[in-house]
Amino acid sequence: MSKGLPTRSEDYSLWYNELVKKADLAENSAVRGCMVIKPYGYSIWEKMQAELDRMFKETGHSNAYFPLFIPKSFLSKEAKHVEGFAKECAVVTHYRLKNAEDGSGVIVDPDAKLEEELIVRPTSETVIWSTYKNWVQSYRDLPLLVNQWANVVRWEMRTRLFLRTTEFLWQEGHTAHATKKEAEAEALQMMNVYADFAENFMALPVIRGRKTESERFAGAEDTLCIEALMQDGKALQAGTSHFLGQNFAKAFDVKFATKEGGLEYVWGTSWGVSTRLMGALIMAHSDDNGLVLPPKLAPIQVVIIPIYRKDEELEAITEKVNGIMAELRKVGVSVKYDNRDTYKPGWKFAEHELKGVPLRIAIGPRDLENGTIEIARRDTLTKEQFELASQPISEKITGMLEDIQTSIYSKALNFRAEKTTEVNSWEEFKEVLEGKTGFLSAHWDGTSETEEKIKDLTKATIRCIPLDRREEDGICVYSGKPSTGRVLFAKAY
Amino acid sequence: MSKGLPTRSEDYSLWYNELVKKADLAENSAVRGCMVIKPYGYSIWEKMQAELDRMFKETGHSNAYFPLFIPKSFLSKEAKHVEGFAKECAVVTHYRLKNAEDGSGVIVDPDAKLEEELIVRPTSETVIWSTYKNWVQSYRDLPLLVNQWANVVRWEMRTRLFLRTTEFLWQEGHTAHATKKEAEAEALQMMNVYADFAENFMALPVIRGRKTESERFAGAEDTLCIEALMQDGKALQAGTSHFLGQNFAKAFDVKFATKEGGLEYVWGTSWGVSTRLMGALIMAHSDDNGLVLPPKLAPIQVVIIPIYRKDEELEAITEKVNGIMAELRKVGVSVKYDNRDTYKPGWKFAEHELKGVPLRIAIGPRDLENGTIEIARRDTLTKEQFELASQPISEKITGMLEDIQTSIYSKALNFRAEKTTEVNSWEEFKEVLEGKTGFLSAHWDGTSETEEKIKDLTKATIRCIPLDRREEDGICVYSGKPSTGRVLFAKAY
Structure with a gap:
């Protein structure tokens, strides 16, 4: 395939936009500012979700689900919170359409106006704390350690695929604690979970820090964050974790009976990462040939491409490949055999490069004779002949995948140090x-x-x-x- | 704990509502018709999702994500579709709030009116087919086999937790095919996937059938469904799979170049199951003591409760329990040790009964002496003494879990036959x-x-x-x- 990507040095911004589209990650939809996450892009997001979800559960959190809609009056209960979100929220005012009497089509039914407008959640602190009021009576009910995977909407004026979209997908953790100390420790813990995820899975080095007052989340007393550097020298906030103090507890009157018989407001945190991480992942490692994915998040880690002219050759290659795939799958490597006969090898090479598959194996008739395969690394664009008899293939490949994971992290770390x-x-x-x-x-x-x-x-x-x-x-x-x-x-x- | 559940014969409907709340599955939110799915309820839904997702992927589907909002004009493009959904949809008309000039609070900003109203998706055929128009040019681009996990909104007048809520969670598959035959086969395949899931995981026998014309999905040419029977003798539609013909392809002008050089409209299907399945699961098996869960979907399959007076006794019991848990986890059984010292054993028994944990193990000092444990089955409420030396515990427990899974299915099947x-x-x-x-x-x-x-x-x-x-x-x-x-x-x- 022809990639037709601009280079990063020509136009970094255009390079990013084109890469997102050409690598089948996402595209703009017919709805202003909302994106369509395409299957390949979504499969990367699913891998991110799976790892994060595991990390949340390992730190004692459970998932739950809260309503998409927030009554307008709820948003207003925390003064800074409403100030932060009122300017960019989608408002539901009616609950029915009807046929226009003049036959001009379907219109909003004026008789179906809501008594109170509903806001499509830009974040869920208010609706969740209104619920926590019923869940918390005593210190025995604390802590509440809850996360939700959801879509949220912020009416952004200037949008960019993954980085800033009107609707985006995210997770939002919302916890409630008996003491300030415990809530602060939770906010710190989750910031560290995000940093671990970014560094060990996304291969993305991040700075762990604290926001200044003016950059804080609307309604928080302290906002911790992880910040990463992109290849154009711009920073990207990759995740935030907020210590909310007792702000939302006070706004929604969430008190608990202490062990000692007192009555106190609950302490809170909230923390989130979003599909914005996809933007960070793409921009951190990719090059002018396309995506570069860390093996731990690549939906396909190894692609195998047969090089042949005659059908008999393909048959022999396929037999060999089946054995290799079985060995790789046994050790948990995700491998795809691209034996489509509608495309030439060169076209396939370019496509898998564009899509960032970490390793490519090519096998032709001569390889069968010699007991070799060709292995190409996506990150370095280097190739090597590998003798199958020299080392178990599973060992060779897992070793290379680990090396790529470490190597792109180091590259990004060096880049940040330079910058x-x-x-x-x-x-x-x-x-x-x-x-x-x-x-x-x-x-x-x-x-x-x-x-x-x-x-x-x-x-x-x-x-x-x-x-x-x-x-x-x-x-x-x-x-x-x-x-x-x-x-x-x-x-x- | 005191359950305080009404019995099914007293008031089936109240029994259901109370059970959903008391077993910590879900509750009504402050937003009309929208529910909060609580952590325990959500963990069951997650198990359902995981199995369904696996089945969808095994049949060749990929996940993707499409916008929450649908332009009003899109909904209108398929005549029957808009007729079916216009009467119950949430409409976004504005994108900003502001402070009222008279200081009365936050109001909708009249200057931020959308040019075209957006509908919160009640289902996504229209926005997806408008996207497919760009994805499909030639027969080589077909089939498209895409699924999305999402929230949808239908403004229902009478709502009930899980069974009928304004917002609900679901998956919606949307596929596009080159031939009518292939699309029909897909619709049938997915109905069968649903039936397999219901029967083999939910232990819920279902009738596979076809809807009459008047019960068809708005915009479909054929609707296949699975129908289950609840304990009060009422039926529940548990999943639907639609053959859409070329209706949406025509509405959104989705054509493809055939192998033979012609230009034809694409054939479509869509299929979905929702959090309504939670309602079916609850109503199908549960009894007057609480939930009865099929082991394959129970978040906790075995709970172990220590019976003790002195701390030394607890220590000895815990040591024994650790060994048992290790053995059970090795074979993939999810087990929880409920050693909370804030509650008495009887209270815990009642709580885990209410929450439908399939097996309960109790161990006291005498058991340690005798090398026994007490195993109680939730479905039959029967208990037995088990000699640990007589059979590996992992074998015993997996055998019992399989037996429960089969047994509650048979019970439901017999009930349906009688009814x-x-x-x-x-x-x-x-x-x-x-x-x-x-x-x-x-x-x-x-x-x-x-x-x-x-x-x-x-x-x-x-x-x-x-x-x-x-x-x-x-x-x-x-x-x-x-x-x-x-x-x-x-x-x-």
Whole structure:
């Protein structure tokens, strides 16, 4: 197949959009800002879901499901929360259509107006805390450790496939605790779960940090986050975990009887990652030939392509391939035999490259004679002849898959290191931003005013205050006021 | 715990509602007609999803995701479809809230009115076929075998937990084919997948049949279904699979170039099951003590309860239990050790009975001495002493779980046989309906008029024309006109 992808250096943004479409990951739908996640893209999301779901369950969480609709009055109960979400929400006002009397078609039935408008959930804190009110009476009912996999809607004005869409898929954890300490520990734990997932499955190095006040979730007292760097030097927030304090407990009057006989408000957290992770995965590793997928999330880890002219040759190859596939499947490798006769090998090579299959095996008649196969790595675009007698094929392939997983992580980590600059003056700050961009590690005076001014002047925002930052006396890169440690700035998705 | 369940004979409907709530399956939310699926209920749904998803993939389908919103004009493109769904749909008309100028709170922003209203999907044929138009050009692009797990909304006036809710969760398969024959085979295949799932996992015997014209899906040319019988003698439609003909292909202009160089409309199917299956599962097997779950779908298959007075006793019991749990887990049995010290054994027995855990093991100090355990079956409420030396515990338990699975299926099958009556006159028809109800197998003249009249007079509807019915000359039970075979009538959920 002809890929027709622009290169990253030509036009990174166009490269991304075209890659998402050409690799059959997603496309825009007829509904403004809403995407269609295509089967291949969805199969990657399913792998992500499966791993995250396992990690949530291992940390004691259960899944549940709460309503899509939120009464308008609920959204308003937490002041900052409604301020954060009111500007971009889809509102259901009617519950019926009817035929227009003038025969002009189907119209909204004015007699079917809702008494109270319903908001399509942009996030579910309000509807969930209104439910928790009934679930919590005593300390014995705590903690509640609940997660939901769901769709949410935020009416974004400028949308991009996976990165920012009107409707997106996500998971949202909502927990309730008896103590502040426990809730804070939960928020930290889930941020670490996200970081582990990003690093060990997505092969995506992330900075673990804390948001500044102005970048906090609407209704949270503290927002922890993981931040990743994309190949164009822009940052991407990949997951957030919020300590909600008692804000939603107070908004929905959720109190519990303590062991000691008192009555106290419950402490809360919420945390989420979304299909945005798909965007991060695509942008972190892929190249001008197409997707590069980490083996742990690749729906197909190995594709085998027969090279033949005559049908007898195919038969002999297929027999060999069946044996190889059986061995690979035995050790849990997902393998596909692409024996379609409607396409030539070269076309198939290009297609599987575009789709990011980590390893490609090619076998022809000469290989059968020599007891060899050709193995090509997607990440490095290198090929090798492998002698089947030299090592069990399952060992060889699992070894290579592990190597790819580690190797693309290291590559991304090195890239981030190269693209992270300590800057110590405003001139330097602007210079770096204009040039190679990336993360700028700089002193900041801790005020929202300075943060806002820097954003207005440069479009760079504080991505986070890294959790592992050193104490270091310095002066704010913009205001010159004192600072006790560096924060990370970047332009961001 | 005190169950406080009404009995089925006292008030079947109340028994169901209370059971759903008390067994922590689901509850009504603050949003009219929308339910909250609680963690325990959701964990059963997850087990159902996992099995169905596996079956869909084994039959060649992939998952994808399509938008929640459907432009109003799309819904109108298929005439019968819009007629079927327009009366009960949630309509999004605005995309923003704002603060009222008079300070009265948050209101819908009149300046943020959508040009075209969006319908919250009641089902996704229209948005999916509008997408398929871009996916299909040639016969090489066919078949498309796609499924989606999603939430849908139908504005029902009278709702009941799981059985009929405004929002519900489901899967909807949507396939496109080059030939009528292939699409018909697909619709039949998926109906059979549903029937297999119902019988082999839910332990729910079902009738495989075809809907009459008036009961068909809005936009289908043929609707196949599986119908089950509940303990109150009412039928429940548990899944449907539709042959759509070329209706949606025509509505959305989806044509393909044939191998022979022609241009033809694509043939379609759609098929779905929903959280309604949860209702069927609950009503089919449960009793006055609570839920009865088939082992294959029980989130916890075995619960172990220690019986002790002193802490030393508990220690010795726990050591024994750890060994038993390890052995059971090795063979894939899900087991929970309920060693909470906040509740007494009797309370725990009642709770796990209510929640339908198939097997309960109790161990006390005397058991340790004797090398025994007590095993109680939830379905029969029988207990036995088991000598651990007599048989490996894993063998004993897996054997019992298999026996429960088979046994509750047989019980339901016998019940259905008892409750299925061949009736041959109108008098008999009415008499049976007033008494024990269940399925009435009767001759029908094949007209919608007769069907409608019978429904008006008795509330009984034709549940289906069984696929395996015998050819049999007879006369319609109502009109006396000729008929060539029996159909199944019942009052239904």
